[in-house]
Amino acid sequence: MSIPIPTIKRFPSYLRILNQAKEGGRKYISATSLANELGLNPIQVRKDISSTGIEGKPKIGFDIEELTQYITHVLGWDNTSDALIVGAGNLGSAIARYDGFASYGLKIVAVFDKSAEKIGTTIGSFTVKSMESLNRFINENRISIAVITVPASQAQAVCDLLVKCGIRGIWNFAPKDLKVPESVVVQRTDLATSFAVLSVKLGKKLAESDDLDSDEDMI
Amino acid sequence: MSIPIPTIKRFPSYLRILNQAKEGGRKYISATSLANELGLNPIQVRKDISSTGIEGKPKIGFDIEELTQYITHVLGWDNTSDALIVGAGNLGSAIARYDGFASYGLKIVAVFDKSAEKIGTTIGSFTVKSMESLNRFINENRISIAVITVPASQAQAVCDLLVKCGIRGIWNFAPKDLKVPESVVVQRTDLATSFAVLSVKLGKKLAESDDLDSDEDMI
DNA sequence: GTTTAATCGATAAAATTTTACCCTTTTAGA
DNA sequence: TCTAAAAGGGTAAAATTTTATCGATTAAAC
Numbered sequence: 212m213s214i215p216i217p218t219i220k221r222f223p224s225y226l227r228i229l230n231q232a233k234e235g236g237r238k239y240i241s242a243t244s245l246a247n248e249l250g251l252n253p254i255q256v257r258k259d260i261s262s263t264g265i266e267g268k269p270k271i272g273f274d275i276e277e278l279t280q281y282i283t284h285v286l287g288w289d290n291t292s293d294a295l296i297v298g299a300g301n302l303g304s305a306i307a308r309y310d311g312f313a314s315y316g317l318k319i320v321a322v323f324d325k326s327a328e329k330i331g332t333t334i335g336s337f338t339v340k341s342m343e344s345l346n347r348f349i350n351e352n353r354i355s356i357a358v359i360t361v362p363a364s365q366a367q368a369v370c371d372l373l374v375k376c377g378i379r380g381i382w383n384f385a386p387k388d389l390k391v392p393e394s395v396v397v398q399r400t401d402l403a404t405s406f407a408v409l410s411v412k413l414g415k416k417l418a419e420s421d422d423l424d425s426d427e428d429m430i
Numbered sequence: 431m432s433i434p435i436p437t438i439k440r441f442p443s444y445l446r447i448l449n450q451a452k453e454g455g456r457k458y459i460s461a462t463s464l465a466n467e468l469g470l471n472p473i474q475v476r477k478d479i480s481s482t483g484i485e486g487k488p489k490i491g492f493d494i495e496e497l498t499q500y501i502t503h504v505l506g507w508d509n510t511s512d513a514l515i516v517g518a519g520n521l522g523s524a525i526a527r528y529d530g531f532a533s534y535g536l537k538i539v540a541v542f543d544k545s546a547e548k549i550g551t552t553i554g555s556f557t558v559k560s561m562e563s564l565n566r567f568i569n570e571n572r573i574s575i576a577v578i579t580v581p582a583s584q585a586q587a588v589c590d591l592l593v594k595c596g597i598r599g600i601w602n603f604a605p606k607d608l609k610v611p612e613s614v615v616v617q618r619t620d621l622a623t624s625f626a627v628l629s630v631k632l633g634k635k636l637a638e639s640d641d642l643d644s645d646e647d648m649i
Numbered sequence: 650g651t652t653t654a655a656t657c658g659a660t661a662a663a664a665t666t667t668t669a670c671c672c673t674t675t676t677a678g679a
Numbered sequence: 680t681c682t683a684a685a686a687g688g689g690t691a692a693a694a695t696t697t698t699a700t701c702g703a704t705t706a707a708a709c
Binding site for chain 4: 661
């Protein structure tokens, strides 16, 4: 009944292609063409879509509008959530300035930092607020999501504080695995993880082409 | 023989904990304590480690130094690769300024952008270079890895150019699935993907606690 | 020295995810 | 109208990944 995590991870890509197709004036899209765009297996796309309960029409495909709405809904991106950022360093600043979150139902509404030098400065459209004002801000604005972009050494302390203030979802960019109570959800996003996969694949690829090179020498 | 992708994705976390333990003066670490730190299953950790060929000692665990070296080697992080960034926007700038890449064998050596306003400006320790100078730079410095941080609409064009210049590995931050020849490796890193998982988990969690609330009402 | 408890390692089972197969539906064209 | 081709959908198989089980090993405590 519940949707597999790998499927959920593919959903944002589907949305992206769907939007593209819609902008191109199309009304229907087949699993096959979705798959082609994304380099996926069409059967897998169909299976992913089937988990939303949406049905397609043979020879035509799926109704783009309907599919978009369902996926958006499954992801909970149809209701915008306010979120705040803790940590006004490079990454925090970049995220604060990034304007693409709106399309996935996330609205950054404030940026916090503990450094006296940063408090009061401007990042994009935000004025950096102090950690002392965090609790009140969360409660007055009923914030349930926080983005952590502080150094690893401070991440757990910040996390604990956020949890105490009532935050329920944490998007953690610090390279640190946070301990939270069962009622709180943490998702860690780690550049290193992604780069590890690139490294290994590239290493393998380079080794292959070296092999080819030596094969060629033997001709 | 080849290491599963999920295992590779966990390797950077292992390295992080290993470093931490080493700094704490420890010489050995058990799969169990690694697992505890990361919220993983100890059996899984042992299995992951076994794919490196390293053997541990019962009752003691694994030699931290040895394990670190092997994992680093498997990831190819023992040889530093020079890389360049294309796209000096928010994200590109943040990445250029980020100093944590060194620990995973990645050294950003230049930043490129096509915008005349940005060329010549300074980002961290880099002076933004023009796209015209890209080809020459790649060849003179034998760069094989590029980071793409341009908008989605330009990503494929930039990618094609990079491939033509001889780039073999592309770390793509643009929300766009790039088509590359078979000899090139692309890894896409997407904030939306990560956030999707958080959204769904959080939605489920919030629904659960709503259920509990209503249950309590019934008492 | 013996016992105990922690841990490893190998193999097997379970769970999850991806892929294959085959049949049905529907549109477009002969 | 009939036929062909392009999907979709359901079920089952295959592949991958995670978890369990159990015996073997080893340092530390007694």
